Amino acid sequence: MARFFRSARGQFRASPPLAAPYSEWHRWSCENPGEFWPTVWDFSAVIGDSGVVPGDLNTVVSGFERIAPPEADSGSRWFSGARLNFSENLLRHRGSSPAIVARDEAGNRRQLSRDQLAFEVARMASALRASGIVPGDRVAGFLPNIPEAVVAMLGAAAIGAVWSSCSPDFGVAGVLDRFGQIAPRILIAADGYRYAGKDIDCRSRVQEIANALPTVERVIVVPTLRATNSDNSITGIRDAEAWTAFLASGEDAPESFTQLPFDHPLFVLYSSGTTGEPKCIVHGAGGTLLQHLKEHQLHTDIRDGERVFYFTTCGWMMWNWLVSALASGATIVLYDGAPMPPHAPDALWTMAAEEKITVFGTSAKFLALSEKAGMRPIASHDLTSLRAILSTGSPLAPGSYDYVYRDVRANLMLASISGGTDIISCFALGNPMLPVWRGELQCRGLGMAVDVFDDGGRPTTGSPGELVCTRPFPSMPVAFWNDPNGVKYRAAYFSRFPDVWCHGDWAEITEHDGVVISGRSDATLNPGGVRIGSAEIYRQVEQLDEVMESIVVAQRLTVAGEADERLVLFVRLRDGLTLDDDLRTKIRSHIRDHTSPHHVPKVITQVADIPRTISGKITEIAVREVIHGRPVKNIDALANPEALEFFRDRAELQV
Secondary structure, three states, rough: OOOHHHHHHHOOOOOOOOOOOOOHHHHHHHHHHHHHHHHHHOOOOOOEOOOOOOOOOOEEEOOOOOOOOOOOOOEEEEEEOEEEOOHHHHOOOOOOOOEEEEEEEOOEEEEEEEHHHHHHHHHHHHHHHHHHOOOOOOEEEEOOOOOHHHHHHHHHHHOOOOEEEEOOOOOOHHHHHHHHHHHHEEEEEEEEEEEOOEEEEOHHHHHHHHHHHHOEEEEEOOOOOOOOHHHHHOOOOOOEEEEHHHHHHHOOOOOOOEEEEEOOOOEEEEOOOOOOOOEEEEEEHHHHHHHHHHHHHHHOOOOOOOOOEEEEOOOHHHHHHHHHHHHOOOOEEEOOOOOOOOOOOHHHHHHHOOOOEEEEEEEEHHHHHHHHOOOOOHHHOOOOOOEEEEOOOOOOOOHHHHHHHHHHOOOOOOEEEEEEOOEEEEEEEOOOOOOOOOOEOOOOOOOOOEEEEEOOOOOOOOEEEEEOOOOOOOOOOEEOOOOOHHHHHHHHHHOOOOOOEEEEEEEEOOOOEEHHHHHHEEOOOOHOOOOOOOOHHHHHHHHOEEEEEEEEEEEEEEEEEEEEEEEEEEEEOOOOOOOOOOHHHHHHHHHHHHHHHHHHOOHHHHHHOOEOOOOOOEOOHHHHHHOOOOOOHHHHEEHHHHHHHHHHHHHOOOO
16 A cells, blocks of 8 residues: 555646645545545556546546536446456466465365466357357356356456356245346256255255246356256256366367456345345446455455455356455465364364464454354464455444454554445455554545534534445446436435435544444434444443354334334343343443443344344344234345344334
């Protein structure tokens, strides 16, 4: 990042002095897109033609004065004269050093060199071309986090096809809710996967999915539970072909990358779908690449030869983010399986040590559960290669900062990061030039005009409000699928404040110019008219040794003829423990002592499990619907929908 600032300072007299605080550089990056984003392009040595004419802002971004797209218009448009190919940029580094290291929960290991990856991608691209796939066609993946998923995605992107993926733990209805909207021509699917010591066969689901997608012309089956594709592994699946046979059809074609416009569709990602049909969010190749290069090279300091890991599935945008680290010369480490498999709960820490991982990406929940399990990797594993831990998925509690620096490694950058599927990147994240403040995300991302608004749409510092972005940025979605006039797009982000992106997070900008996120704003709590972020309560409850995890919702009531709500806290306790009045008193006292009386739940009750989405996020909205007797609109978006039954018709919630 310092080298980038020196580069910008050498080109632009209006840029801040080198000794200026980060806040000034952030302001410059947001106010001067015509200088900042071309500098990112040049600094990262993007392969392609930027089309930028020096001094002409419109060749960098047109329509910068508005962020909200008007009807039948995409709003701002970035690098309108650019031509590039996403795969070409990710495959720029060649040689015998590893591009991918893949491990699973059983300890099995595979490795692809940079040259091997490029060769496999060229075969995939050629096979897709031979199948008649052209730019804009959709290729869908129903795959675990394995090298074949990376090869398939990069092969599709090499020819300008649009990639979309779901992990194989999705049910048939959940897959069809997503792929059914985008009409893929090719489906690449695994025959199964392993999780928590169990083999899960996917062939019947693949067959059902293929039969329900009339646009699919070929189904390519990847052997994951079997050493090779046998006739038995594809029998009954229409138009099925083995992965190896399909790749062989592209064996002799030379490597070729189709250069396309900056905003050519690259990925279709999906909203969680817990409140209705998933939104199909289309991301462009140039915006995705430029944002990821900025976040990897500047905010995470990823360098050639480093090893980058993120625990993710192919159904979460962090998978796309991880794979993009190839463009910075990193070796990406893939892991397929449970984060804490029964036979080896410390499997990820063991992998980090054995593979000498540099950047370790995980969830706040994994760090909390590692602490609850008494893991002390600082004493049991050699993590001297580790220089950064990234955490996302939910707010990282202050106590987890203490845990990492005490029990994992004292000398590293702990970066809680936050953004999402909607922007395929981050609004707030790490910064290797800044201190880490307990409980805070270090900074707002360069080029991202992030602020926090109160209910009146006014910026506020030191008090919570809505996380917003007031200016355009390159990784805004190109569009929503099947939304020709942009009605769904505008409703999703721009209905709360005029011409301002409202992200749906409840957040606060701190005195250090960091960010604290307290949960989703549509799940904020409002007892007695005081608005509370759910994470404020989780931070306290999950410090208690007895509590493994929790979920809090607001129950609507009518008191003396007036509407009100009360806080209901559900806790999952350590095995063998039962919630009693003494523990309830302890929980309430701890919350009151460390927050306020408004944060104290009126009802505390025990459950055996807590529902979460496929990407591992607890889903307060689904629980809220169940306790009020309302249906959950898209139950297939949940990884463990059976857990909802623990919340239905609870006697203690009757009034």
